[in-house]
Amino acid sequence: MTCPTILIIDDSQAIRLAVREVLGQAGFTICEAADGEEGRRVIEERDDISLVLCDVNMPRMDGLSMLEMVKADPRNAELPILMLTTEGEPGMVRRARDAGARGWIVKPFQPELLLTAVRRLAVSAEARAAK
Amino acid sequence: MKHLVPGEHTVLVVDPGEGSRAILEGRLKAQGYHVLSTGSPAEAASQALAEPPGAVVARLWMPSISGVQLCHLLKAEAATAHVPVILLGTGYTPRSRFLAEHAGASYVRAGAMGAVLRTIERAIMEAPPGDGFFTMLGNMDVRDRIAAELDRRLFDSMLAAEVRSLAACESFDRLFDQLSQLLCRQCPYGWVALSTASGDRIGVHAHPSGHEAAVAAARAALGLPDAALLAVIDEDARPAAEGDRVRTTVVHVGSTELGTLAIGADLGDPEVVCALELVARELGVPMRVALLVEETRKLALYDPLTSVMNRRAFIGHMSRPEEAHRATTLCMLDIDHFKAVNDSLGHAGGDSVLQAIGRLLGELSRSQGGVPCRWGGEEFLFAVPGRARDGGRALGETIRQRVQKLELVAPDGSLFHVSVSVGVTIGEQGEPLLHVVNRADARMYQAKEAGRNQVMAA
Numbered sequence: 001m002t003c004p005t006i007l008i009i010d011d012s013q014a015i016r017l018a019v020r021e022v023l024g025q026a027g028f029t030i031c032e033a034a035d036g037e038e039g040r041r042v043i044e045e046r047d048d049i050s051l052v053l054c055d056v057n058m059p060r061m062d063g064l065s066m067l068e069m070v071k072a073d074p075r076n077a078e079l080p081i082l083m084l085t086t087e088g089e090p091g092m093v094r095r096a097r098d099a100g101a102r103g104w105i106v107k108p109f110q111p112e113l114l115l116t117a118v119r120r121l122a123v124s125a126e127a128r129a130a131k
Numbered sequence: 132m133k134h135l136v137p138g139e140h141t142v143l144v145v146d147p148g149e150g151s152r153a154i155l156e157g158r159l160k161a162q163g164y165h166v167l168s169t170g171s172p173a174e175a176a177s178q179a180l181a182e183p184p185g186a187v188v189a190r191l192w193m194p195s196i197s198g199v200q201l202c203h204l205l206k207a208e209a210a211t212a213h214v215p216v217i218l219l220g221t222g223y224t225p226r227s228r229f230l231a232e233h234a235g236a237s238y239v240r241a242g243a244m245g246a247v248l249r250t251i252e253r254a255i256m257e258a259p260p261g262d263g264f265f266t267m268l269g270n271m272d273v274r275d276r277i278a279a280e281l282d283r284r285l286f287d288s289m290l291a292a293e294v295r296s297l298a299a300c301e302s303f304d305r306l307f308d309q310l311s312q313l314l315c316r317q318c319p320y321g322w323v324a325l326s327t328a329s330g331d332r333i334g335v336h337a338h339p340s341g342h343e344a345a346v347a348a349a350r351a352a353l354g355l356p357d358a359a360l361l362a363v364i365d366e367d368a369r370p371a372a373e374g375d376r377v378r379t380t381v382v383h384v385g386s387t388e389l390g391t392l393a394i395g396a397d398l399g400d401p402e403v404v405c406a407l408e409l410v411a412r413e414l415g416v417p418m419r420v421a422l423l424v425e426e427t428r429k430l431a432l433y434d435p436l437t438s439v440m441n442r443r444a445f446i447g448h449m450s451r452p453e454e455a456h457r458a459t460t461l462c463m464l465d466i467d468h469f470k471a472v473n474d475s476l477g478h479a480g481g482d483s484v485l486q487a488i489g490r491l492l493g494e495l496s497r498s499q500g501g502v503p504c505r506w507g508g509e510e511f512l513f514a515v516p517g518r519a520r521d522g523g524r525a526l527g528e529t530i531r532q533r534v535q536k537l538e539l540v541a542p543d544g545s546l547f548h549v550s551v552s553v554g555v556t557i558g559e560q561g562e563p564l565l566h567v568v569n570r571a572d573a574r575m576y577q578a579k580e581a582g583r584n585q586v587m588a589a
Contacts, residue, residue, distance in 0.1 A: 088271055090207045090280065091401050097209040097264045104210070106269040113181065113267050 004050035004122040005029040009039035009066070010084065011058045015107065019053060019084075022111045023118060036061030043070055049079065051122040053105075056085035056092070064095055071100035080121040084109065135256050137163035140185030142251060144168035145175040145201065146219075147193050151241065155188065158244060159251070172196035173273040180210045180266040185255045187211075190241070191218040191227055196277060202234040203284065204277045210266040215254035219247065287409060290317065294413035298420040303327065304361050306421040307334030310414070311363050317406040320396035321371035324349035325414075326358060327422065328388045334361040338368040345371060345395065352377045352393045371395065378404070380411035382418055389418045434505040436482060437489025445504035445512060449564050458518040459558040462527050463571035464488075464534070464551040466509040467583040472549065476541050484549055485509065487537050495530070510575075512568070523555035527586035535584065550584035557589065 006028045008019045013034075020030045031046075033039035037060040043049060052070075056063040063083060070076050080102045083093075093104045102121055105114060142159050146152035147170040159166045167184065169175050172193050179187055187205065189198040198218040205211040218231040219241035231238035239250045268276070293313055300306040307325050314323055315336070322337040322345035333355050337345035342364045348371075350356050379393040392411045396403045432444035440448065448454065466472070466484060473481040485505070492503035492513055501515040519526060534551045541547050554574025558567030578587040 088266075088268070088276065089401075090209070091405070093266060094209040097262075101264070103264060104266040106267060106271045109267065109269045113269075117181075117265070117267065 003027050003029045005031060005046075005048050006051050006053065006118065006122060007031050007033065007039065007042055007046075007049045008053045008084075009033040009036065009042075009058070009063065010053075010055040011035055012055070015055070015084070019114070022114055026115055026119070028118070028122065035059050036063055036066030040066050040070060043076065043079070051118060052079065052081040053084045053118075054081055056083055056087050064092065064099065067096060067101055068099045082117065082121070084114075135252055137252075138165065140255050141165040141167060141182075142255075143175060143179055143184040143187045145172055145187065145189035145193070145198070146170065147190065155244075155247070158248065162248060164251075172198070172201050176201060176204055176273045176277075177268050179205055179214065180208055180268060182265060183211050183214050183261050185258070186215045186217060186251055188217045188219065188247070188251060191220045191231060191238070196274065198236070199230050199234045200277050200281065202231070202236045204273070204280055206235045207280045207283075208266060210264050213259045213261055215258045217247070217250050217254060290406070290409055291413045294410055295417060297414070297417035300417065300421050301424040303332055303334070303418075303421050303425060306417060307336075307361055308363055310334075310410070311336035312367065314406065314410060315367040317410075318396065318400065318403045319369050320394050320403065321345060321375045322349055322368060322395045324353060324393045325382075325390055325418075326353045326355055326393075327390045330355050330358055332361065333358040334363065336363040336365075336368050338366060338370045339364050340370045348377065348395055349393060352379055352395070353391055372397065374399070378407060380407055382411050382414045384415035384419050387419070389415055389422065434489070437485055437505050439489045439492060439503040439505050439511070442504065442506055445502065445506070445514075446564060448502060449514065454516070455564075456560060457516060458560050459567065460515045460517065460519040460523040460526060460555065461558055461567050461571050462513045462523060462530060462553055462555045463506070463568065463575045464511050464513070464530060464553045465575050465579070467550045467552055467579075469509040469549075476547075480542055484539060487539055488534060488551075491533055491537065492530075495533070506568070510572075512571070518557050522557060522589040524586060524588040527553040527555040527588055531584065531586055552578035552583050553586040554578055555586060555588040 006023055008016050008030060010016050011034050016032045024030055031042065033042050035058040039054060054063045054066065067081055082103045082105055083096050083101050084105045084107060086107045088106050096104055103117060142164045144152060144155055144166060152168055152170065156166050156168045167178065173196060189201055191198040202216040202218065205214060205216060216236040218236045218238050220227040220238060221241060228238040237250050237254055239247050297306055297309050300309055311323055322335055324333060324335045326333045333350065333353060335346050335349045346362060374397055375395045376398045377393060377395050378398055379391050381388055382390045382392055392407065394407050398404060432440060434441045472484055488511060489505065492511060495501060496503050501513055504512040506512050513530060515526060531551055531553050535548060537548065539547050539549065552575055554571045556567060556570040556574060574587040578585050
């Protein structure tokens with residue numbers, strides 16, 4: 001079985017490292033981007049991404065704008081995207097859901113919960129891709 | 132008919148009382164539901180958000196976080212807005228039911244186990260399916276989140292109450308003036324505008340710098356280049372900014388559209404959008420009241436055929452202190468042989484004569500001042516403030532000649548003319564209006580007796 005690849009988009013290197021640590025140990029392959037613009041480019045160029053974790057407040061392009069842009073492309077309709085952020089205002093969360101995000105995780109996150117959520121989504125995404 | 136398969140659904144039970152919680156949990160499991168249970172409302176909230184269940188059943192009164200508060204939070208969150216909440220009360224108290232239903236929950240008495248189970252089953256069957264979206268709160272304090280949500284609701288209700296209180300305004304102009312004062316205290320904007328559904332009027336509030344551009348933008352946004360404008364220009368609006376965009380929202384009561392509210396502002400600011408949506412939602416009733424009061428006033432005071440004041444409005448107008456405390460030059464005019472016009476051209480022909488004279492007096496009023504009135508039948512009054520030196524003869528002549536020059540079109544397309552007999556008098560300061568009218572009336576009869584189409588003045 002291949003290891004699903006997870007893209008983490010966050011301008012904080014500390015968060016990227018923490019995610020790499022938690023998910024890497026669990027056997028996932030991790031790739032990184034430091035802002036929405038870079039994240040969008042990675043999603044555009046690579047076809048092996050099983051799941052995206054994305055911050056909201058970032059320079060150049062914020063996470064919600066990136067989400068809306070990526071989801072506007074029908075090729076990404078099935079790509080699970082989780083927002084990983086310190087924000088939690090209900091209006092913002094609604095905007096993310098309406099744009100097609102699959103979940104909203106407030107930082108600082110509990111590692112085992114993050115892992116549960118990622119496993120649930122990445123594995124089903126893999127299974128879909130395999131069909 | 133759809134049947135519920137309990138094994139496909141999770142019910143989250145929230146009850147700090149271990150005994151009652153165990154009983155409910157047991158009954159639900161016996162029905163076949165998958166059951167999660169906790170005594171802590173905060174834990175229940177985190178759990179429900181992270182994995183939205185089929186239903187949440189909670190005690191209405193719990194220490195630290197009430198069932199009502201828990202329900203408000205779950206309904207506000209994207210992950211759980213669709214999840215039905217059933218609140219259990221200790222007895223039949225109408226207020227508990229009101230609080231629960233107002234929060235979007237069902238209310239059942241805790242002791243009535245049969246009713247509790249039926250309510251859960253029905254709620255799950257009627258709930259829209261979830262899409263799997265979840266929220267993990269991490270270390271965020273559920274209590275803080277609930278407090279923020281309740282604060283937001285409190286502010287929203289306060290703003291809604293303020294908007295509804297605009298029903299006391301009684302006119303479109305006053306309504307818009309007060310509305311802009313209220314709205315500019317909610318969020319910054321370059322301009323805000325309100326139009327009537329008939330498209331005849333538009334109010335715009337903008338900053339003095341560049342207000343002409345703001346008015347043009349508002350007119351364009353509402354598609355009303357020519358509507359009568361009420362401009363409120365002051366520094367409570369901010370100057371227009373580069374990134375401002377336009378948003379319009381229809382104002383209605385039920386299915387009746389009353390107008391459109393538009394704003395030019397930074398729409399990336401969620402407060403702007405929230406304030407605009409809330410104000411538009413609540414503005415329907417006050418706007419309807421204002422327009423109805425205006426319409427009623429117009430119907431009560433203006434003659435519907437000729438659009439000049441009716442007798443009641445004229446008496447009211449002339450009785451105001453500023454009018455009663457000065458002399459007045461008053462003309463009474465009566466259309467000559469009006470019965471013959473009606474007989475030969477029909478009532479539609481007669482009406483068109485009355486309308487033409489109403490229009491003529493309206494134009495005269497605008498060009499040189501004075502108040503026209505349809506006193507009754509084919510009699511009109513025209514009052515000009517002050518004592519005319521010639522006793523009002525020149526004014527009476529102007530009216531008589533203009534009427535004579537009117538080119539009227541009969542129903543068969545042919546042109547015809549009418550004439551009026553005019554009586555003029557001076558009403559002295561403080562003299563009862565009806566005395567003055569009677570004197571003008573007597574002069575008008577003298578003009579009739581002298582052969583019609585002439586002016587009789589003092």
